[in-house]
Amino acid sequence: MEHPVKHDGHLNVNAITNSQFSFDKVKEIADWILERVELRPKIGIVCGSGLGGLGDRLVETKIFPYSEVPHFPKSTVVGHKGNLIFGKLNDVPVVCMQGRFHAYEGYSNALCTMPMKVFKLLGLESVILTCAAGGINQSFEVGDIMLIKDHIAPLLWTLQNPLVGHNDDRFGPRFPAVNRIYTKHYRDLIKEIASEKSLELKDGVYSSLGGPCYETVSELRGLLQLGADAVGMSTAHEALVASYCGLKVLGIALITNKAVIEYDSENYPNHEEVIDTANRRAKDLEELVSEFVSRTFVQKVDMNNNEMSK
Numbered sequence: 001m002e003h004p005v006k007h008d009g010h011l012n013v014n015a016i017t018n019s020q021f022s023f024d025k026v027k028e029i030a031d032w033i034l035e036r037v038e039l040r041p042k043i044g045i046v047c048g049s050g051l052g053g054l055g056d057r058l059v060e061t062k063i064f065p066y067s068e069v070p071h072f073p074k075s076t077v078v079g080h081k082g083n084l085i086f087g088k089l090n091d092v093p094v095v096c097m098q099g100r101f102h103a104y105e106g107y108s109n110a111l112c113t114m115p116m117k118v119f120k121l122l123g124l125e126s127v128i129l130t131c132a133a134g135g136i137n138q139s140f141e142v143g144d145i146m147l148i149k150d151h152i153a154p155l156l157w158t159l160q161n162p163l164v165g166h167n168d169d170r171f172g173p174r175f176p177a178v179n180r181i182y183t184k185h186y187r188d189l190i191k192e193i194a195s196e197k198s199l200e201l202k203d204g205v206y207s208s209l210g211g212p213c214y215e216t217v218s219e220l221r222g223l224l225q226l227g228a229d230a231v232g233m234s235t236a237h238e239a240l241v242a243s244y245c246g247l248k249v250l251g252i253a254l255i256t257n258k259a260v261i262e263y264d265s266e267n268y269p270n271h272e273e274v275i276d277t278a279n280r281r282a283k284d285l286e287e288l289v290s291e292f293v294s295r296t297f298v299q300k301v302d303m304n305n306n307e308m309s310k
């Protein structure tokens, strides 16, 4: 597709636009993968900080370190291993990103969300985004698991939005609606699974800022006023691009620390606590996700059989 903005015969690609990942470039990545893997998963999983154990649960795997995948950058954050894994989770074919890319690593939001476009071209229908987050909601405890029902992402209100730039309709529409990013029937299903497992699931709004610094007390108070329950530095832009690409989205945040909303408190957030909590609580989250994956798959097979018998 012809890019509308040209300068001296070259594409006028700003540092931060989705033009960095044109359809052809994303297709090159997807084709490279498809040539090397036989599995054709419908579900993708992104592992948040310290939550890479989900990837280790896969069997019959084919593992690509990000360094081997064309146009994939390095994962530089502790708790993000940097592997793209194809395999089976609870007998269901999945692709798992064991580690994500963050804007504070120096990557544009277009790059951070590029894997969602790759997922689309791999033929995926859904993505499960997991993340570590600080609990702003004062009733949340460290270790709680929060189902994301919506997000507040101030950076997406600016030209840092990864959809800024030439729109390629093969990915999604120019003006996507974003009031239903986190798929309702996925949220209902995971609540049902959690209740069967007697696991308490909080429901809340995830907010995301750019990082890498944690938030000031006043920023957190502001986010609380806006209706945020948790805060992190990822996920919202991935959810946006996944939904724009037509993927169904499930978002789960592990509350790894309490956001400090008292001035002059002795407490402060730190990545060691984030990783420790994630390691401690990963098992419940992994089991929830595994069960969710097999139930959605079974529902899908049922639906297809019903469709075929009609």
Ligand SMILES: O=P(O)(O)O[C@H]1O[C@H](CO)[C@@H](O)[C@H]1O
Binding pocket: 047, 048, 049, 077, 100, 102, 130, 131, 132, 133, 211, 232, 233, 234, 235, 270, 271, 274
């Ligand atoms: O969102 P994930 O990748 O889970 O990680 C969260 O944890 C890190 C901060 O401790 C930040 O990267 C924040 O976004």
